[in-house]
Amino acid sequence: MVTGPTSRARQKEGATSQPASRGTATLAEIARQAGVSAPTVSKVLNGRAHVAPATRDKVEALLRNHGYRRRRGIARPRPSGLLELVFHELISMWATEIIRGAENVARQEGLTLVLSEVAGREEMGQPWVDGVLTRDPAGVILVMSDLTAAQRDLLVSRDVPFVVMDPAGYPADDVPSIGTTNYQGGYSATRHLLELGHRRIAVIGGPESVLCSRARIDGYRAALETGGVACEDRFVRHGTFQTEAGHRIARDLLAGPDRPTAIFAGNDVQAMGVYQAARELGLRIPEDVSVVGFDDLSVSSWMGPPLTTVRQPLVDMAEAAARVVLDLGRGVDPGMRRVELATNLVVRDSTAPPPA
Structure with a gap:
C-alpha cells in the first residue's frame, strides 16, 4: 500500500492520501518528468520488480x-515464496548449523530457502540489493553482515523485511538483530583457564572489525583483570575465523620463548588450526597447552582430544531470526529489536592445569 498527495493518484493506485502541498504531481506527471510510462511509476511506487536500477532511482x-511514500506496517503477499539467507562468507560447519536452523522454519512455513554469499565483504553491494528486490523474498536474514543506511532505506521502502544475525558491527536502533552473549562467552572461557591455574593465556580472535570478535576479546580481558592477571599485548591476536589463521598464529605463539600455556581460539575452526600447530611443534594437548574454542560445532566432540568450547546456539539463533523476519513481513511487531541468546561453556578434554 502507498500514500500520495492527490485523490487522482489514490484512485489509480489504490493508495490513501496525505494533504496536498505545493509542487505535488500526479503519477502521470511524474512519469512524464522521468521519461517513463505510468505503469513503470506504479511498479516503483508499489515495490515491484522488473525495473532497471537507474530508472528506479530516478522515479524514486x-x-x-x-511527497509519495509507502504506508508502513501493512503486510503484502510475497509471490516468490522465498526466504533468503545471506552469508558474508559461506564457510564450513558453522554455516551448516545456521542453514539448518533457517531451513527448519522455512519448511514449516512452506517457503524455499535461498542462499547467497557476498564474497567475504561485510557490507552488501548494490547489485545484491537489486537482486533481492527482483526476487522479492518473504524475508532476508543477513549473517555477520551490514547494510549501509541507503541500502537499509531502500529495502524498507520496498517493504522487504530483514534481520541481522550475529551482526558484524553495531546495527542501527531500528534494525532487528539476533545475537549471542559473546562477551560472557569470552569471559567464561578465560575464567575456566584461570581456575585451572593458567596465567599465560593467549587469545586468537576474528577480524578486529567484527563485533562478535571484539566482544569475545573484551570478555577475555575482563576475566584476566578480575583474576588479577595482566593482559599482555603479545598474547592478543586477530585472525580470520579460518583454520589457516589459527594454525599460523598458534605456530608463532607456541614457537617463541615463554609461550602461552593456554590458547582461547575465537571459534572452533581456528581451534582446529591450533591443534595442527601444536602437533607440528611436538606439543601435547592439554598436557603442554590447553585449548578452548567457541561455537561448539558438531565436530568439536570428535577432535583429538575433544575440544572444550563455548556453545553458542547457532540453530536456535537462525530459527529466531527466521521467525522475526517472517513476523515483520506479516506486519507483526517483534517487540524486542535486539535479542541475545545465552552461551555456555562445554568442558571436554582439551583443557587441564598448566605444566609444572
Whole structure:
C-alpha cells in the first residue's frame, strides 16, 4: 500500500492520501518528468520488480520530492515464496548449523530457502540489493553482515523485511538483530583457564572489525583483570575465523620463548588450526597447552582430544531470526529489536592445569 498527495493518484493506485502541498504531481506527471510510462511509476511506487536500477532511482527521487511514500506496517503477499539467507562468507560447519536452523522454519512455513554469499565483504553491494528486490523474498536474514543506511532505506521502502544475525558491527536502533552473549562467552572461557591455574593465556580472535570478535576479546580481558592477571599485548591476536589463521598464529605463539600455556581460539575452526600447530611443534594437548574454542560445532566432540568450547546456539539463533523476519513481513511487531541468546561453556578434554 502507498500514500500520495492527490485523490487522482489514490484512485489509480489504490493508495490513501496525505494533504496536498505545493509542487505535488500526479503519477502521470511524474512519469512524464522521468521519461517513463505510468505503469513503470506504479511498479516503483508499489515495490515491484522488473525495473532497471537507474530508472528506479530516478522515479524514486521524483516520488520523494512530490511527497509519495509507502504506508508502513501493512503486510503484502510475497509471490516468490522465498526466504533468503545471506552469508558474508559461506564457510564450513558453522554455516551448516545456521542453514539448518533457517531451513527448519522455512519448511514449516512452506517457503524455499535461498542462499547467497557476498564474497567475504561485510557490507552488501548494490547489485545484491537489486537482486533481492527482483526476487522479492518473504524475508532476508543477513549473517555477520551490514547494510549501509541507503541500502537499509531502500529495502524498507520496498517493504522487504530483514534481520541481522550475529551482526558484524553495531546495527542501527531500528534494525532487528539476533545475537549471542559473546562477551560472557569470552569471559567464561578465560575464567575456566584461570581456575585451572593458567596465567599465560593467549587469545586468537576474528577480524578486529567484527563485533562478535571484539566482544569475545573484551570478555577475555575482563576475566584476566578480575583474576588479577595482566593482559599482555603479545598474547592478543586477530585472525580470520579460518583454520589457516589459527594454525599460523598458534605456530608463532607456541614457537617463541615463554609461550602461552593456554590458547582461547575465537571459534572452533581456528581451534582446529591450533591443534595442527601444536602437533607440528611436538606439543601435547592439554598436557603442554590447553585449548578452548567457541561455537561448539558438531565436530568439536570428535577432535583429538575433544575440544572444550563455548556453545553458542547457532540453530536456535537462525530459527529466531527466521521467525522475526517472517513476523515483520506479516506486519507483526517483534517487540524486542535486539535479542541475545545465552552461551555456555562445554568442558571436554582439551583443557587441564598448566605444566609444572
